[in-house]
Amino acid sequence: MPKLYFRSFCFCLLLVSSKAFGGVVDQTVELDRVKQDLEKLHVHSAYWQYGWTSFFTGSLALQARTLAADSTSNEQKFDARVSVVTSGSGLFSTLFNPMPAAFLREFHQSPEVTPSQREVKVALGQRILDDTRLEINRRRSVGFQVFVLTEQVLAAGAIAWIDKRPQVAGRRFLWGMLTSELFIFTTPWKSSHHDTTQVSWHILPDRISFDLKF
Numbered sequence: 001m002p003k004l005y006f007r008s009f010c011f012c013l014l015l016v017s018s019k020a021f022g023g024v025v026d027q028t029v030e031l032d033r034v035k036q037d038l039e040k041l042h043v044h045s046a047y048w049q050y051g052w053t054s055f056f057t058g059s060l061a062l063q064a065r066t067l068a069a070d071s072t073s074n075e076q077k078f079d080a081r082v083s084v085v086t087s088g089s090g091l092f093s094t095l096f097n098p099m100p101a102a103f104l105r106e107f108h109q110s111p112e113v114t115p116s117q118r119e120v121k122v123a124l125g126q127r128i129l130d131d132t133r134l135e136i137n138r139r140r141s142v143g144f145q146v147f148v149l150t151e152q153v154l155a156a157g158a159i160a161w162i163d164k165r166p167q168v169a170g171r172r173f174l175w176g177m178l179t180s181e182l183f184i185f186t187t188p189w190k191s192s193h194h195d196t197t198q199v200s201w202h203i204l205p206d207r208i209s210f211d212l213k214f
Helices: 002-068 072-095 105-109 115-139 141-161 166-185
Strands: 191-192 194-206 209-211
Touching: 002 072, 002 115, 072 141, 072 166, 105 115, 115 141, 141 166
Parallel strands: none
Antiparallel strands: 191 194, 194 209
């Protein structure tokens, strides 16, 4: 009987240990998956975040220089004021609605020694992934496209009707829409599975779209 009790005790101990070890392994695998997904998304997000922030900042600096120059004509100053509004809007967008995956300092500094710490880190990483995907979807939505179109129409309209230069307004509208669509198109890919990356550009859902996988 004592041997039977001892064997039962050893069996129960082995069962509990194997379950606990299995949980640790699953947790480690999940953390590795989150790390890989974040690293893939981080590179593109960082390029997009810092690249467009620099672009809009440089544009504002150029327009400020144009406005400050004594040799600038009234027409050039009017165009510069319009560009200050549109570039300021873009800079505001990148600063106050950034790509979460571009900033991983908190995730990298989060400890992962104990199971509870790994669990917290997995949750943190998944939250960053989810927030980034939501931001990407927001920027590629019809509502954002309508906002961009409205902004460029107003900018071109100001030149055409207030400053009476319709031809310049047409060129300004085309350039503004090109820049805005690049701003949207270059947002990080919507999804990545294993080694396949998908870039999606949807001007109008189910009507005009472009998908690239590599």
